Amino acid sequence: MEVPVTMRAAQHDHSHQTVPSDLTLRVKALESLLVEKGLVDPAALDALIDTYEHKIGPRNGARVVARAWVDPAYKERLLTDATAAIGELGYTGGQGEHMIVVANEPSIHNLVVCTLCSCYPWPVLGLPPVWYKSAPYRSRAVIDPRGVLREFGLELPQDVEICVWDSTSEVRYLVLPERPAGSDKLSEEELAALVTRDAMVGVAKVKLQRPGADR
């Protein structure tokens, strides 16, 4: 790749940046039409937005991962019936009705994608980031996972098996990352703080030092 991803990280050149005012007006007009016709309640829209902005996000998945790291019985339940095990922590519902958790091991690395649209496990990770929904990731994750991981700064040895999970059905996938070496003394809560969204999609590993906010 011509520019390492970390150097491009600050750029903000999505197509929506070029046409915001027109879309703002169109969406406003549509919402007022639907309110006028009694089809939507603006308070329900606010509640939906608040739910996915503040209540449901990758911190949920991080708690699932940390629990699996400290509790072998929970890990076993998670790998046999992920929907129920995740439900034990209170995370259920839309886009997480049928969960599968796939565990990374020293010789196996899992990567999740949806090549056909943007399916993503909302109850544990929240709504997907722009890159996950974008054509570059969706098109190449299946044909060149090693190249894609390299763009995320993750170089995997040739003897590691990469398993790519293409989310073509209503089944949603969550990666259980490897617990980082040297984390033995950390509490469950401290471990959860290390777990990133990217590690649970499979484009990163969990490190002892957390790189920042919601990566």
Add this chain to the structure above:
Amino acid sequence: MNGVHDMGGMHGMGPIQYESNEPVFPEAWEARVFALYRAMRAWPKWTGDASRHAVELIPAPEYLSMSYYEQRLHALIELMVESGLVTRAEAESGKAVPDSPKATPALIASAVPAMVAKGKPASREVLVAARFTVGQRVRARNLHPAGHTRLPRYARGKLGTIHRDHGIHVFPDTNAHSLGEKPQHLYSVRFAARELWGEQSSERDAVYIDMWDDYLEYA
């Protein structure tokens, strides 16, 4: 349909644009589109499969130039017009035609938490025999339906192995077109990367794709 949305394995889409600390909704209008899209599903006039298909029907050049929420906005309008909830003129003007009936009851805020927590399972408690068993070799059928399908082009005709039986799920190819749920077994099928992409791939790597009985044939 063999649309541009079915992009697994394509080249030329550019580098991945990673953004650190990306907000959940970079623009306020995107949050409104997300919420409208969810709230309108509650009626319920269309299935999740139908709304995916509405996105797929966006002409390819526009699909590629639109952001995710622009695509959903476009699809939502098409779904509402098709199902008769709004007219094309209303969607374009933003004004209801005079004396149009007022729909009721819309999704209310107090019902949102339960709706979010419950979801809409795609599994069905019906008895349908499984055509395949775990460990069996299978071939993905070489199908090219003009309508909705979740059988990606890159896997068609390829040999794989049944990895897991997910149980009985609604079949999107019929469900998207109001042709019934046609519940059937859904499997996770393992395809060796070399079967899909040839010698350039690592001999260890694999792609796992969820596939319904109707997508598979005996190998």
